[in-house]
Every structure is written in C-alpha cells, then in structure tokens.
C-alpha cells in the first residue's frame with residue numbers, strides 16, 4: 423500500500439495558524455474556529471477512509487479556506503428576509519403575515535427600552551399584561567374580555583384545559599381538523615385533558631346531533647372552521663346561531679375556533695368562506711379563538727375573546743403562564759389592532775390586506791413591465807407575463823382562488839429546479855413556484871418596492887454565482 427494519506431492530515435493547530443483562520447479566531451471566537459476545524463478534519467478523514475479510488479488531500483490553505491467559508495456562513499442571520507413570489511399570501515414556512523410599519527415601529531420601541539408591560543403608568547400599580555390589547559380587542563370584536571397567548575394552538579389547548587378538563591367537548595366529525603405539523607384537534611383535545619365527544623358524520627351534522635350528545639359530562643360544544651379543506655356535495659352543518667341556541671337551552675357554552683381571525687369582511691376580495699370574529703360574538707359564541715398572524719395580519723399569537731367569566735377562568739389556569747406572550751408581540755398586536763379602527767386604514771397599512779386588495783390590473787402592468795427585463799438577463803431564455811390563480815394558503819380557504827399575474831421564466835442553460843434553488847440561495851432570497859418547466863414569480867405576494875430586487879436577483883444568477 424502507498425503511504426497512508428490519513429497521516430498527512432494537518433493538525434488543528436496547524437490549521438489555526440493559517441492566515442484565514444487566525445483572523446477568524448480574533449474576529450469570532452477561538453472555540454468556534456477549533457470546533458469547526460475538528461468537524462471538517464473528521465469529515466476529511468472519513469472521506470479518505472471510504473473513498474473508493476485515490477483521493478488527494480486538499481492543502482492546508484484550501485482546508486482553512488473551506489472552514490472559514492463555513493464559519494462565515496454561520497455569521498449570517500439564520501432568519502433572512504425573503505421575497506415571497508409563491509403567490510401564497512399566508513405561507514407558514516415564510517413566517518405568515520408581514521407586519522405593518524406601525525407594528526414594527528412599536529415593537530422596536532419597546533424592544534430597545536424597558537416598557538410598561540405590566541405597569542399602569544397612571545396609578546403606578548401593577549397592571550394585567552393583557553391591558554395593552556384587551557380594550558382594543560373588546561372594541562373591535564364586541565366581546566366582553568380577551569386574552570392573548572402564543573398561537574391559536576395554545577389558545578385552543580388552554581381553553582379546553584381550563585373549561586373542559588376531565589369532561590366532554592362535543593365536536594362534529596366533519597370538523598376534526600389537522601392543520602399541518604403536529605396540530606390535530608383530537609390530539610390537542612386529549613392533551614388538554616378534555617374528552618372528545620364526536621357527533622354526526624363527516625358530511626352531515628345537525629343541531630340535534632349536538633343536543634342528543636349533551637349529558638352530565640358535557641363541558642362545551644365546539645365549532646371549528648375547516649380552514650384548509652372543504653366538504654362539498656351532500657353536506658349539512660348547523661349555523662353557529664343554531665348551535666348557540668342548543669347551548670342556551672342546555673346551559674352549555676359554545677367555543678368557536680374561527681382559525682384565521684378575519685376582522686373585516688373578506689368577501690370583498692372574493693373569499694366568501696371566512697368567518698368574521700365579530701359575527702361569531704354577535705351570534706352568541708361564548709368563546710372565539712383565532713390566530714394573530716393569519717388574516718388579521720399581525721404578529722404570531724393566539725387570541726381568545728368572549729364572556730368575561732370564561733376568559734377569567736382561562737386566564738387563571740396555571741398553564742396560561744406557559745403560553746404567555748412577550749412585549750414585542752403585545753406591542754405589534756396593539757399597533758395592528760389600532761389600524762382596524764378604520765377599515766380603509768387597515769386595507770392600506772396592513773401588508774397582507776394591501777397585497778390582497780391589489781388590483782389585477784396593477785399586477786398585470788407590473789408583470790408586463792418586468793417580463794422583458796427578466797427575459798433580457800443571462801440566466802433566462804424566455805420570460806412571459808401570464809395570468810394565473812393563487813390561494814390564501816397557510817390554513818385558509820383552499821377552495822377560493824385569487825386572480826393573479828406571474829412572470830413565467832424558462833431558464834437558459836440550467837434546469838428549472840437549479841434556477842429555483844439558486845434564487846433561494848441569493849443575497850436576497852426569492853422563492854417562486856415551479857409549473858410546467860417554468861419558474862413562476864407570482865406578483866400577488868410581491869410588494870412593488872421589491873420588483874427591482876426581483877430583477878437584480880435574476881441578473882445575479884447569470885453572473886456565474
């Protein structure tokens with residue numbers, strides 16, 4: 423056997439002495455550089471041991487540079503702003519709703535300094551953390567009380583634990599939803615300690631089915647908005663008001679999980695299935711649950727509104743502390759909610775609503791303007807403005823299509839998958855969608871201020887990166 427290449431692997435000390443790593447030891451940390459160097463040397467060792475053919479060992483400088491590149495990559499913020507050109511407005515993988523400027527400013531202000539999180543500045547006494555947002559939530563939804571927790575899954579879990587642990591909650595078989603990831607209503611219910619009492623069938627459940635299931639053990643009835651699927655055809659479900667009537671007859675509260683948290687009527691955008699929170703309260707639901715970062719367009723949180731006595735019971739449950747929101751969330755939510763005091767202001771200032779209400783003509787004009795610019799770049803063989811349809815996404819109405827305009831790009835000299843991956847990895851990451859061997863950039867989710875960034879990102883693809 424020829425000389426063993428494993429013997430020639432440099433030591434960590436040797437690597438650390440090389441100029442690129444010496445600089446990083448000073449700039450970042452000795453420990454970080456040492457552990458990265460060890461990791462890479464381990465990998466090289468394994469490679470040498472398993473390589474079928476002769477493999478040459480990279481030089482010390484080459485190895486050091488590789489390590490330096492890796493370390494530099496970890497110095498970038500792990501969460502980066504992304505241009506969402508998927509057309510999906512509420513993309514959970516892309517962090518759902520972008521925040522309004524007002525929300526950003528108010529969150530930043532309390533981030534930098536101490537804040538009046540649990541202090542009433544007038545009386546000097548301790549205040550409830552919820553005071554900052556409760557009055558706005560009451561005003562906007564018509565509810566008697568409100569509580570904000572980390573997300574709607576938390577809101578649901580907490581509500582069930584506080585109001586129904588050890589007792590039954592009646593839910594239609596048509597509403598046993600899975601939201602994706604690990605959220606499955608039957609599992610959430612079991613974890614909360616409440617006992618799921620299923621009624622009806624997948625496609626048909628009547629008010630009588632709920633009434634018939636009420637007994638000694640019943641703690642609540644729950645209606646869940648099927649936000650990411652639709653049962654169509656031979657179907658029936660009671661209206662919320664009908665369910666509330668059953669509840670009143672038997673003195674059983676109705677919990678309504680509306681999911682997306684629409685505070686305005688979304689039928690103006692062509693989304694006719696979205697329950698509006700105020701309407702659930704008006705229909706008599708005792709508790710209404712929704713997310714803050716879906717159609718409401720605010721920060722991630724879960725909002726519980728409803729009857730004072732019930733919200734108080736939920737708030738005093740020991741688990742509430744585990745779902746507590748921080749000052750950044752409260753500040754951003756309060757700012758977002760204030761925008762809803764005037765619907766026109768909300769439509770203007772809340773990015774999600776602004777994107778949703780952008781006219782098709784606006785999208786078409788921009789697509790037609792951008793297509794030739796994109797088509798002229800080295801990485802693109804052909805670019806064409808084309809009409810399309812998209813969805814709210816992120817656990818919202820699946821059956822309701824939104825009109826949109828895209829730029830469909832045919833890559834030059836690379837596969838469409840490669841093009842999509844390169845755009846994702848660019849300085850300003852762009853996420854599009856692939857359709858029929860074309861990469862589509864959907865303008866429904868692109869802010870006009872990002873149009874030229876899209877062009878720059880595609881130009882950069884052609885510069886051999």
Ligand SMILES: *Cc1c(COP(=O)(O)O)cnc(C)c1O
Pocket residue numbers: 573574575576599601605646647648649650679680681682712713714723724816817818
């Ligand atoms: C999205 C959704 C949830 C979960 O909300 P998160 O805020 O993501 O935890 C629960 N119920 C319904 C109906 C939903 O649409």
